[in-house]
Amino acid sequence: MSSTGILAEVRNLRISFPLLKGRKWALRGLDLTLFKGEVFAFVGESGSGKSVTGYAFMGLLPPYARVEGSILFQGEDLFSLSPREWCKVRGRKISMVFQEPMTALNPTMKVGRQVAEVFMLHEGMDGRKALGETVKLLGEMGIPNPEVRVDDYPHQMSGGMRQRVLIAMAMAA
Structure with missing residues (x-):
């Protein structure tokens, strides 16, 4: 692909967290290029850095994380964004589907309301x-009877359906 089709570039991304003695490296030297229209997935063992990479893309790393390298999104260095600039990017240009839908969805709010809030x-x-x-959108995600299921709370859905609700929320953004 041509360089004009580049959506994001990650260069030598290294992320570590403090321990009582020293640091724990969660990611060591990740390099990748994402192109517009490309489908990309992180696959790996537990603890291999998938979630940490996602948190870095979303600007959700804790302040005590040490980050080296760069993530350029549409040519802009994500690590240089102010909190106000992050509000314009997070959820609008970059979304993340978290691993555990039961903890990512509000258990006291109907799933339809949670997706609708994004719109x-x-x-x-x-x-x-x-x-x-x-x-x-829930129908497009394969949730049967979406006009009824919008009134369900997360605990009333299967894990797979909750995951599809999260994907719908990412798509709505």
């Missing part, structure tokens, strides 16, 4: 239109 926040939709788009 309202990022697309400026009113509640009725956002709920309609939510039903449509």
